[in-house]
Structures are given as structure tokens and as C-alpha cells.
Amino acid sequence: MHRTKLALRVWFWAAHLMATHSNGISARQLAAQMGIAYSSAWLLEQKLRRSMIDPSRDLLDGVVEIDQTEIPFHDNDAPRSPLKTGKILIIEAVEIRDRTSGKAQKPKPRGSKYLDTLSGRCRLAVIPSNEKPNIHAFIATNIAPGSTLISDGHASIPGLEGYRHDPRVIGNMAAHIPLQWIHRVFALLKRWGLGTYHGFRREHIDVYLNEFVFRYNRRYYRHVSFETILGIAAKHAPASYWDIVGQNNPRKGITMTRQRPRRRKTAEGMREDGTGPYSRGKNPKSSDDGTSR
DSSP states (O other), X not given: OTTOOSOHHHXXXXXXXXXXXXXXXXXXXXXXXXXXXXXXXXXXXXXXXXXXXXXXXXXXXXXXXXXXXXXXXXXXXXXXXXXXXXXXXEEEEEEEEETTTOSBOOOOSTTOOOOSEEEEEEEEEEOSOSOHHHHHHHHHHHBOTTOEXXXXXXXXXXXXXXXXXXXXXXXXXOTTTXXXXXXXXXXXXXXXXXXXXSSEESTTHHXXXXXXXXHHHTTTOGGGHHHHHHHHHTTSOOOOHHHHHTOOOTTTTOOOOOSSOOEEEETTEEEETTOSTTGGGOOTTBOTTSOBO
């Protein structure tokens, strides 16, 4: 909210809608619902998405499923362009929890089935390729050492010290059978992107993944998500429009001169700046000689 021109009430309403809405809300929907311009709604949502990741969050632990997928994206904003412009490579990790206790699933011998489980927290990130350095960097950043990694046997996952690897060779069977929860999250992510945003764009894809992770990890505690996003936002430094679009501010360092005096709405009507009773240090309760009236 640094140097914002929107009312504080608009920020709180937007944060509440983004945090508690089950399917998310696009900038077009938010602009229509809040009665603000689309550009203001877009910038507001971009700033809120960057405040949805807690910098001090805990790593995933226990038994974790990990896999990669490809998501098609638009290269332009043409509404009728086919959703086959390109593909984004995304890696994900999701915890497996015991359905009875709700706690982290205890590891079993390699090749054993994990029955009667639930999905826990998840992590998503965009990677440039399936090469080993990219996958190992994601694992080290998001999964605690000592965890058991269940994968489809991809060759880039083994070799990372401190983790126990339990590969499941897919073969001819459907991938969601040995890796149930991670493919369910992939399906939800793809359907959410197509339904709410009509397809992802490569630009700003990371913050959209952050929004999905924030909403998915709090799906059972949606009523407190509003307080959570406000608490996390207080830990982040302010981000300007130029920081978000990745460009330099052309007006930075230039002294701006106003061509016309600004006019403000008052109880007596419209008034130019510098013409009111409080302009230039005047006190309406004191006389011209400095004595109180």
C-alpha cells in the first residue's frame, strides 16, 4: 500500500476477496465488483499476490510426492488466440499426510503403497528445464532434508544427498495411480488457470503460482486467510508498478512541475491548493496580529 491512491477500504476488500474466494478472482471481476479501473485492479492484485508467500515458512517434510508437468500459455492478450502458443514447465511437491491423524505420513519400505492418506501443503515453481541442477535446487529450497521423495523415477532426481528416494515406475498405467495427490493438484491448477484467468501468460507466472499455493494450503482454514495475508504482507517490502513490470521509472530523479494547480473537493465546493485558510501556515483561529480570536 506504499504511496497508494486507493482508499484503505478498497485494499481490505480486495485482500478479503482474493484470500477467501474459493476460485480466485480476476482483475476484470475485481474492477467490476469494486467499481475501480482495470489498471488499478490489476496492480492491486499483483501486489497482493506478491504478499502471499511467507518468507519464514516451514519446509515440506515427511513423505513428499514430486513431479513435473507442462502447462500451455498465451504469448499475447488476444482473447481468441489458441491456447497452444507455448508451454511452461512447472515442478511441484506435495506432502502426504495420514488421513486418521492428519499428521505427516511416516515413511514405509521402498515400493510400499500409501493408503488412506490426504494431501498436505504443496509448493510450485517454474523451471527452465528438467535438468538435474534445476530440480535439485527446488528440492533443497522447499523440502526438508531427511524426507522421502516419491517420484516417477525421473533420472534428474537421484543423487541429492540427505534425501531418501522412492521411485515409482509408471509404465503403461495412468500416472495418477502411483502418484495420486500430486496429479490431483496439477489438475486443479490447470482447471483454475483456464477457468479464472482463461489461460496463463509466461509473464508473472510465478506470482500466480504463489496465489494457488496460498489458497490450496489454507483450503481448510479459509476463514482466517484474510488475517493471514495481512500479516504476511507486513513482512514484505513495498513493490511499485515499475518493480512489478521490471522496467525503469522514466520519471525517477526528475523534478515534476505542475502545469495547473490541483483542485480539491471541500465542503464549500472545489478549491485550488494554496488558497484555503490553512495554506502557508495560516491558522483560521488567530488574527492577523498573531493573537487568538
